[in-house]
Every structure is written in structure tokens, then in C-alpha cells.
Amino acid sequence: MTAPRFTKDHEWVRLDGDLAVIGITDYAQSQLGDVVYVELPEIGRHIEQGKEAAVVESVKAASDVYAPVSDEVAEINDALAADPAKVNSDPMGEGWFLKVRLADPTQLDQLMDEVAYQHFVEELH
């Protein structure tokens, strides 16, 4: 697996072969609080970079999750239906949202690397 790349909307994406694994960052889950529901797209749906791809709900509110890359959804994390709290406990691991089969992996190049993202988060405070 490659090192993760990050969006300004606090999603992460990393390559696992030709699949791009997508989730939300630790900062995002900490801001949301306890996740109680995750709505994931159907497999086969084409998602568009920067457009909503999923919805994550805390006790308090629903928030959109935006696609960090464009292409077809190949897999979704069904385990989140039974245990959405995985998004809080392991956002970069078991709390992943979906996988996209990526024809053009250079899409990741325009996203922030970990150091740039940490700077970005620090500047929010």
C-alpha cells in the first residue's frame, strides 16, 4: 500500500494495487464525534472527485464525504453497517469507507501528502 494522500475536506486515499482505498482522517472523526451511521455508495457507481460519495452521521449531524478521486466504486466496507464506531476507533484502518478501481492513479498527485495535511490541519486552529 502507498502512503496516504489527503484532501482539504479531510478524506484520505491510498493505493492498494489498482484499488484506491478511501476514508476520513483522524481529525475528521474527532471533529464529528461518535459516528452512528455511514451511508455508502452502491458498488459500480461512478464517483466524481470533489463530489459527495458517502454520508457520515454522528449523534448530532450528517456530513458529506467527498470523493478524493474519480472512478468506479469497486468495494464498500460492509462492516461499518454493524459497527460504525470503527470510523472513530480506527479511521485510517478498519474504518475505511470504500475502494475505487482507479484507471488513472496520477489523480493522487494533486492531493496533499501527510506533512502538508498536518500543516493544513494546524492552520485551522
Added chain:
Amino acid sequence: MPAQNGPPLRRTPLYPLHQSLGARMVAFAGYEMPVQYPTGILAEHLHTRAQAGLFDVSHMGQALLAGADAAAALEKLVPGDIRGLGPQRMRYTLLLNEAGGILDDLMATRLGDRLFVVVNAATKDRDFAHLQAHLGPAVWIDRLDDRALLALQGPAAAAVLERLAKDIAQMRFMSAAETTLDGQRCLVTRSGYTGEDGFEISLPAAGAQALAERLLAEPEVKPIGLGARDSLRLEAGLCLYGHDIDETTTPIEADLAWTIGKRRREDGDFPGASIILRQLTDGPARKRVGIRPDGRAPAREGTPILALGGAEIGHVTSGGFGPSLEAPVAMGYVEMASAAEGTALTLAVRGTARPAHVVRLPFVPHRYHRAYPNQPPQAGESNTAEPAGGTRR
């Protein structure tokens, strides 16, 4: 806090305490308020149901109404039986407009010949102006802006407070007592907005932090933010003003007919009485109901409610996740044909049809302190499953 448009946010006397406890502060009703502490909304909610939670509700509006027959004067504006309130007894009531719409909901407590009222934070200036304009020259309003308001809620609340003031656990639900807590004179009511047993404590702002710290030092007590306050009141089926009730909803539509006193119905002498009493007789066109989505997806405020045939019959006014039920819950208004318990509905959540059912409110049974051994309930006291608790935002 991020920059806000409009006037600067106000702070309650407990602001420094919230900061030291690591609260996340949000703008709410013109105040900077704690939405949650580091443990999070879920844990705060469950802790309140299991033990005791301390809430800062100092943003709410407190006032004393004094003067010749303040109770009769207030009755001109509300449908509740205020004149019939016994000493130290309190009641949930509604400020109504001439169309029978709800201007605010409030608590009114009789203290001798005065009334102590607590109104919502977002509407308090408007409410007090309304009272000033309509109570008449014989009644004056003493706004208690220099007082804080704490709520201690949960099954351990009485045992905790008993350590500070002997016999306070003997207080009856919906009654008030003036007492000394930790060396400070307080006005304590046995009431709240969580569906649990509990107390609200009014005291001078200067002493609020010391009392809050004293209560938080008890092992059962944790600080609770507005996030859990909202999920607790939603599970308890209690209305949030500006969401579940407002100027466009009447008490009958809101399923709050129980707040209209028997004598008041007979006399019909409150604002909007002709409309409200007609709805009471003929039935309203729509009603606030409890809704349980069949699946896991929460239905938030504004979600369209459809009948099974697909016709839109209302919308969700409060909705989210109920931590005690581990399931989504909602309230909303539906046409009467779909208001019966068990009616199947469809919720249009982000455009996706989700099945749901009408259920009886509250979602989580109230656990108010209603047991009075060897003592029958007094006339006028709610002795049913009616939500006689608070009503706050």
C-alpha cells in the same frame, strides 16, 4: 471560536469552567455554549441515564413576575392553570399568540405571591417584551440576568444533592424549594429536560462555578453538553422550541393538549382559544408524532414524511440517533390519517425512501420522581405519562 456574524456571543458564568474541562464550544442562541466535553455526546448521554449529569443552562431566561395577582395576569397569555398552582408548585405552559400558535414554552413556579418563570434562551428578549406589554401595569417583571441556572439530571441526582442539602430528595416532582447548597442560597426545582429525575438550580452568577465544581466532585456527576441535552430530550419526546413547536403550531397539533387546564378549557379565556378549542373538539388536521425509522439511517429535521402511497404528509421536526435505544428516532407532524400508532410511513432521507413507523412518545420511558407513598396526587397535578418536564433550548 470562529468569527460570527452579528453581535458578539455572550458567555455564561461557567465559561471558564467549560474551558478548563476541555469543552468544545459552539454558538447557540447568542451564547458560546459547550456542545460536548472530551468524552463525547454518546458517553455523556448514557452517563446521564445511568448516573447524573450536570448541565449549564444559564443561557435560559429567568424572571420573577410580581405584583397584584401575577398569576391571573399570566393566564391572559397562557392556557395553563396558573392561578391553581399550589405554593412552590410548578407547571409547564405555553405563551400563545392570537391564532393559537406557540410563541414559546416555559416553566412557571409559584413562590408566594410571585411567579418564577424560565423561558428559552433564543426567545427570552422577545418573551419578556411580550410579557411586559401584556401583563398590565400592576405586574412587574424582574429579569434575573445575574443568575446562573444549573441542571443536575439522572437517577443519582437526588442522592447527590441530598449530600449538600438534607431532605432535598423528599422534594416532589414539579415543585420548588429555596435552600442552601454549599453555602449559597439557591432556588431548586425538581424538574428537567431529559426524562430523568433531576433538579434545576438557580443561583447568583458569582457562586455558580463553585457550586458546579462541588457537584462535579461527586463521583456520580459528569459535565454534559448541549449535544447530549438534545438527544436526551428527543428520546424523552420533549419539544424543542423553534423546531417541534413554533408560532405555526398549536398546542393541539403539538399533542400538548394536556397543558390546557380544565378550568381554562371551560372558560376559553386564553389567546387563540376559539381555534384551539375547536381543534380539541373536532381534531386537528395534523399532529406531532413519534417516528421510528425501521433501519439504521437517522432522519434529520426537515426530512419529508410520506404516506405509503407516496403523498407527502409532513416533515421531521427533530430527528437523530437515540443512544439509549441504539437506534434512530424522530418526531414530526403528519396528517391525522397517518397519526395512529403503528402506521407505516416512508421517510425521504436524502432522496432515498426509508421505511418507518409511528410510535408512542416518549421513546424512552420517563423516570420522574412521581412516587408519593401514602399521598394521592394533588388536583391539577399531572399523574399520567404526560411529559411534564422542562422544555428548553
